[in-house]
Amino acid sequence: MNNLRRIDLNLLVTLHALLMEKHVSRAAQRLHKSQPAVSHSLASLRAIFDDPLLVRRTGKLELTARANELLPLLTEALHQLGALIDLPAFDASQAKRVFRLAMSDYGARVVLPGLVRRLRSDAPGIDLQVSQGSRAAMLAGVHDGEIDMAFGVFQAPLSDELRTHTLFIEHFVCAADKNTLPQTGHLEKTEWLSRPHVLVAMQSGENNEIENALQREGVNRRVAMTLPHWGVASRVVANTDLILTAARRSFDLFQEDSPLQLFVPPYPIDPFAFNMVWHSRRESDAGHNWLRQAIIGTLIQGEDGQQTGG
The missing domain is CATH 3.40.190.10 (Periplasmic binding protein-like II)
Known part of the structure; x- marks a missing residue:
């Protein structure tokens, strides 16, 4: 009970962001807080739970066993609290955020032109970091939280933790x-x-x-x-x-x-299905949801005016 009195909702939200991102700077970006503030919160959380929660292994932060136990419980708790608390809606026009996307240059040619025009018009504060890799490497990046969304041809079945949406069928x-x-x-x-x-x-x-x-x-x-x-x-x-x-x-x-x-x-x-893949932990992220819908919308518009060539 004493520990419960020391925890407020902001600390729980910060803990959730840290456990999902496994990166202090990215958690700070997600929370719109400074990195020192998030680092200070992490120190408080480590004291409260008497556990390091995040430990550095092979050059990156990994969840401890205790953190792995906490993550699903915390996700469910925040989901239920969300129905009770009037959290501000995502305002794309005011958002300051970086999204990490992975795709081949074919995917970049298909996805990026329309998406970038949409962002410059409706969400000029959103930045993109685009990388390329093998199909396996892109999926691993999504699973590990290094990538927000991956685009490409991915063979089923995918991990139960990954979500997929078919953007179009290609010939x-x-x-x-x-x-x-x-x-x-x-x-x-x-x-x-x-x-x-x-x-x-x-x-x-x-x-x-x-x-x-x-x-x-x-x-x-x-x-x-x-x-x-x-x-x-x-x-x-x-x-x-x-x-x-x-x-x-x-x-x-x-x-x-x-x-x-x-x-x-x-x-x-x-023909093949060209898919967008993201992790289930992003489902409650309003900004992530907005970007996914923006991508779907720009591709639908592109289909309406698509060139046939030849």
């Missing part, structure tokens, strides 16, 4: 130099297989939707070049006999006077 198209194509503007199976190809992948030999489709057909293509970035791939193909098979939205800025022609792949390639 594949091929691109080749117009001067190397027949008058029909596309290639039949034999011609397509006889040409050298460009593969966009983080690592050479990485499994991808295209190779999986060809394996089902019992055929192989020659990959003459593997690139880690989508942006340069179409420029590499121009004025060569190379073929690039890629997600259609990677060609959204395709110009009518481009030397390239887009056409449907001669082999059926399954």
